[in-house]
Amino acid sequence: MKIAVCAKQIPDPALDITYSEGLVSRPDEQVLDDTDRYGIEVALQLKEKFDAEVTVISMGKLGTEKGIQQALQMGPDKALVLEDDSLSGSNSLMTANVLSELSKKVGADITIFGTESTDGYSGVIPQQVSRMLGLPCISYIKAVEIADTVSLTRQTSTGSEKVQMPSNCVLSVTAGGVEPRYPNFKDIMAAKSKPVEKISLSDIEFSAVQNIEFIDIKDVSTTKQGEKIVDEGEGFQVIIDKLKELKAI
Amino acid sequence: MKTLIIGEVVEGNLSSGALEIIAKSQELGLEFEVATVGTEESPNIGSESFKNTYLKCNETQLSLGSVANTLKTMVDEQSISLIMAPSTYVGRDLIAFLSVDFSSSQVSNVINFSIEEGHVITSNSINGGESEYNSKITSDKKFLLIRPKSFEEVQVELSNTNYETIEINSEDPEVFDIFIEEKSGPQLEDSKIVVSAGRGMVDSSNLSLVEDLASKLNAAIGGTRAIVDAGWMPYSQQVGQTGKTVKPDVYIALGISGATQHQVGMKDSKYIIAINKDEEAPIFQISDLGIVADTLSIVPKITENL
Numbered sequence: 001m002k003i004a005v006c007a008k009q010i011p012d013p014a015l016d017i018t019y020s021e022g023l024v025s026r027p028d029e030q031v032l033d034d035t036d037r038y039g040i041e042v043a044l045q046l047k048e049k050f051d052a053e054v055t056v057i058s059m060g061k062l063g064t065e066k067g068i069q070q071a072l073q074m075g076p077d078k079a080l081v082l083e084d085d086s087l088s089g090s091n092s093l094m095t096a097n098v099l100s101e102l103s104k105k106v107g108a109d110i111t112i113f114g115t116e117s118t119d120g121y122s123g124v125i126p127q128q129v130s131r132m133l134g135l136p137c138i139s140y141i142k143a144v145e146i147a148d149t150v151s152l153t154r155q156t157s158t159g160s161e162k163v164q165m166p167s168n169c170v171l172s173v174t175a176g177g178v179e180p181r182y183p184n185f186k187d188i189m190a191a192k193s194k195p196v197e198k199i200s201l202s203d204i205e206f207s208a209v210q211n212i213e214f215i216d217i218k219d220v221s222t223t224k225q226g227e228k229i230v231d232e233g234e235g236f237q238v239i240i241d242k243l244k245e246l247k248a249i
Numbered sequence: 250m251k252t253l254i255i256g257e258v259v260e261g262n263l264s265s266g267a268l269e270i271i272a273k274s275q276e277l278g279l280e281f282e283v284a285t286v287g288t289e290e291s292p293n294i295g296s297e298s299f300k301n302t303y304l305k306c307n308e309t310q311l312s313l314g315s316v317a318n319t320l321k322t323m324v325d326e327q328s329i330s331l332i333m334a335p336s337t338y339v340g341r342d343l344i345a346f347l348s349v350d351f352s353s354s355q356v357s358n359v360i361n362f363s364i365e366e367g368h369v370i371t372s373n374s375i376n377g378g379e380s381e382y383n384s385k386i387t388s389d390k391k392f393l394l395i396r397p398k399s400f401e402e403v404q405v406e407l408s409n410t411n412y413e414t415i416e417i418n419s420e421d422p423e424v425f426d427i428f429i430e431e432k433s434g435p436q437l438e439d440s441k442i443v444v445s446a447g448r449g450m451v452d453s454s455n456l457s458l459v460e461d462l463a464s465k466l467n468a469a470i471g472g473t474r475a476i477v478d479a480g481w482m483p484y485s486q487q488v489g490q491t492g493k494t495v496k497p498d499v500y501i502a503l504g505i506s507g508a509t510q511h512q513v514g515m516k517d518s519k520y521i522i523a524i525n526k527d528e529e530a531p532i533f534q535i536s537d538l539g540i541v542a543d544t545l546s547i548v549p550k551i552t553e554n555l
Contacts, residue, residue: 224536236550
């Protein structure tokens with residue numbers, strides 16, 4: 001079994017996202033999107049059970065590759081990454097085009113994603129990749145049971161449903177679905193010698209086009225002149241009185 | 250502009266997300282029709298004021314790939330150029346599939362849109378709602394995922410007549426177990442009061458304090474992405490950019506710092522009460538009443554004295 005798992009490098013999410021010409025500003029050092037740790041964890045659990053080979057796939061500005069290393073530290077075997085200046089500001093479909101081609105290069109039976117990135121949150125890339133690959137998409141996975149077969153629990157608007165994992169498919173895993181492992185010192189050192197293959201746009205079949213034109217960013221902030229009280233013991237009463245005044249209770 | 254709105258059946262009725270987009274489409278004078286996805290028998294989704302097609306799926310089969318194929322045919326045959334769905338689990342899957350079929354990328358998380366000289370102009374909310382990101386779609390087909398609660402719902406009589414039904418036959422994987430969450434108590438989307446928890450609750454075991462307060466107030470419970478990522482709460486309870494949008498009468502933020510990702514999902518609540526021990530927490534900039542206090546000790550006091 002071969003597995004491709006997507007990892008995105010994003011600006012440190014603890015800092016506010018800044019924009020330049022409508023694009024997210026990306027420093028040289030970017031980190032692994034925590035959302036991707038769930039997908040990687042599922043990939044590693046499958047690897048342990050079925051002796052699969054796990055390849056991290058990623059596109060975007062590579063910089064110091066810190067985020068790629070963080071992904072490899074968790075336990076995947078190698079990485080296949082694509083960086084090309086012309087992809088800066090890609091729409092979802094362009095991104096999905098690149099990632100589906102990377103999945104093909106890996107020869108992946110199963111391609112795994114988080115549900116949406118923390119900086120772009122378009123929330124459609126796994127589904128688009130599945131459609132491009134002509135494979136079923138099992139989206140919003142919230143639990144995984146691995147025995148001789150793999151049972152996947154999907155989040156739905158009314159609850160959840162279980163399906164058996166097909167032998168060829170695309171998965172998206174929700175945050176909290178599994179418990180991502182923490183790498184130890186040995187894992188961190190081992191990741192440094194794992195192969196990171198770099199390819200360019202000319203190495204893949206790429207046909208998606210940009211159809212979304214940036215116009216502007218408008219400031220629509222409204223400052224609220226709310227009341228702020230430092231609690232000196234009566235804070236709870238202030239809240240209760242306010243709830244009464246609002247007829248909430 | 251010929252428009253298709255993708256709705257869902259929710260508890261036998263047309264989803265609120267669809268009703269919101271219908272209202273906006275009427276306001277803009279768009280020539281629209283609706284396609285509604287569901288599994289129930291004869292739901293109340295028909296209206297005399299618009300055309301609706303019911304795409305009836307078998308609940309024991311994943312069907313959205315096949316639903317997308319049917320929608321593709323509708324778009325082709327009727328030369329539809331604007332296709333919209335609420336940003337739900339189903340909406341996201343369908344718009345994603347169709348955007349591939351028509352080689353036109355979607356715009357996600359749209360909070361408003363307009364038509365100018367035949368082009369669709371979309372607005373997204375960024376920086377926690379402090380800025381609006383505007384863009385223009387230049388392709389012939391235009392796909393939008395609309396954030397729920399961006400518009401008021403249309404007021405319309407719905408019945409189980411006035412629509413055509415198409416049975417969807419799917420070849421996608423089979424569903425072998427279905428679990429319907431028992432909806433006990435108020436739900437996030439329509440509750441008048443929402444109590445939400447963040448990292449300031451320190452440990453998942455302290456969520457019982459939040460539950461006790463919510464139960465006294467008859468409130469729904471939400472959480473930030475940070476605590477959902479930490480596994481304290483299911484994804485379905487996440488409020489924010491990548492979770493749900495809520496607009497209750499009263500929103501009570503407990504130990505929530507107010508990251509922009511969270512603000513987007515709750516800043517339009519009518520009245521916001523925030524409790525945080527950090528006086529500088531950004532949540533206080535958008536709250537109507539802010540209490541600087543240790544969340545863990547003040548919450549039980551509120552509950553006891555209600």
